[in-house]
Amino acid sequence: MSKLGDDLIESLEEVLAYKRGEIALPTRTVSPLPPARIKAIRKRVAKSPKEFERRFHVPARTMEGWEQGRRQPDPAAVALLRVIEKNPDAVEAALAD
Structure with missing residues (x-):
């Protein structure tokens, strides 16, 4: 073998x-993000869920579900949101390549 x-x-x-x-x-346990923080992250980098979708390729309906607490982002999505919160331009640049 x-x-x-x-x-x-x-x-x-x-x-x-x-x-x-x-x-x-x-x-490693990834702490969940509360809906209010998810919405605050989105509002800081985009005026609407649609604009967030255009910048970061996260579907607007997914963002709306997270912001309204109907769904919880999985650990990978939480990590992405935290990186967007800290350095949105780096995420946008990485997605452009």
Whole structure:
């Protein structure tokens, strides 16, 4: 078997051991963003959900759901929102490439 195959098998065995509670793996918890903060982030960088969609490729309806508390962004979306909050121009530039 190849090195890649061996590594995949080892990784899957580790996942199974974690799922069975046999080992602990390092984890990071991403705190959720409250709807008011999501709306504040959006308002700081865009006048409307549609403008936010144009700049950052997050659908306007998704933003509206998060802002109204009907849905919660997943950890990756929370990370994106936090980066937009800190440096919207960098995110916009990265998306333009």
